[in-house]
Amino acid sequence: MxxxxxxxxxxxxxxxxxxxxxxxxxxxxxPDRRSGLPTSHAPTSAQARQCLADLRRTGISFTPLPDRYFGGGCNAINSVKLLDIGTPVSNLGAMTCPLAEKFVGWARYGAQPAARFILGSELVRIETYGTYACRNMNGNMSGNLSEHAHSNAVDVSAFILADGRRISVKDGWQGDDRARQFLRVIHDSACKRFRTVLSPDYNAAHRDHFHFDMGGKGTYCR
Missing domain, CATH: 1.20.5 (Single alpha-helices involved in coiled-coils or other helix-helix interfaces)
Incomplete structure (x- = not known):
């Protein structure tokens, strides 16, 4: 015994x-920080849970994503995938919840009304170059990781109108009067929401898109 x-x-x-x-x-x-395998769908902080609750209250369609770690300092933590915000948006991948919330507000209350009142047509599509990308900052020699490497940035390139027009940042920033006015109005609207907003006026690397992110502690608008 x-x-x-x-x-x-x-x-x-x-x-x-x-x-x-x-x-x-x-x-x-x-979490496997080398392979990019997911960990959990549950938000990791009270702040993250509050952001998801706020995003749900907007009435848009989205899904929370599992945290992922990709190595080299790149990750997608407390991120979501926007499915339907009222206006179709191309190439959206993982976005941090705060970035997604600000993007929804900008599209609804900045870009859509500006298209209607300045260009005289409804906005039917927003084109982007995407969100998450494990890379350094464009046009920056410091070697610092971009906010894209943390799913905390989105690059917006063009706007499609119901009447068939396509207003691109590349051609419209120095284009006709209405295109210029529209792009500058929505640029200024973005500066009131995102922490960093970069336009073609910033450097050559941003000649064809607006960069929006929620990184850093202060605000920068150019």
Whole structure:
């Protein structure tokens, strides 16, 4: 009887030791920071949960995404995928919840009314160059990672109107009067929402798009 108890205790100790070895070896259930495997769909902070609640109240369609770690400092944490914000948007991938919330507000209350009142037509599509990309800042020699590397930025390139016109940042920034006015109005609207807004006036790397992100502590609008 005593011998049987010793065997069971030894088995428990060996099992606990084996589990510890697996955890230290990276074989446990924690996030794999090299492979990009997902961890959990649950938001990791009260602030993140509040952002999701605020986004739901807007009435738009979206889905929360699992946290992912891609190596090299690149990640997509507390991100969502926007599915339907009222106006179709191309190339949207993972976006941090705060970025998504600001983008929805900008599209609804900045871009859509500006198209209607300045260009005289409804906005039916927003074109972007995407959101997440594991890369450094464009046109910056510091080697610092872009906010795109954290799914915290979006690049907007053009706007399609119901009457068939396409207003691109590349051609319209120095285009006719109405295109110029429209792009500058929505640029200024973005500056009231996002922490960083970059236009063709910033540098050559942004000659064909607006860059919006929620990085940093202050605000920068150019």
């Amino acid at each position: 005593i011998r049987g108890r010793r065997i069971r205790k030894r088995g428990i100790r060996n099992g606990a030791l084996f589990a510890l070895i697996l955890l230290l070896a990276g074989c446990g259930s924690g």
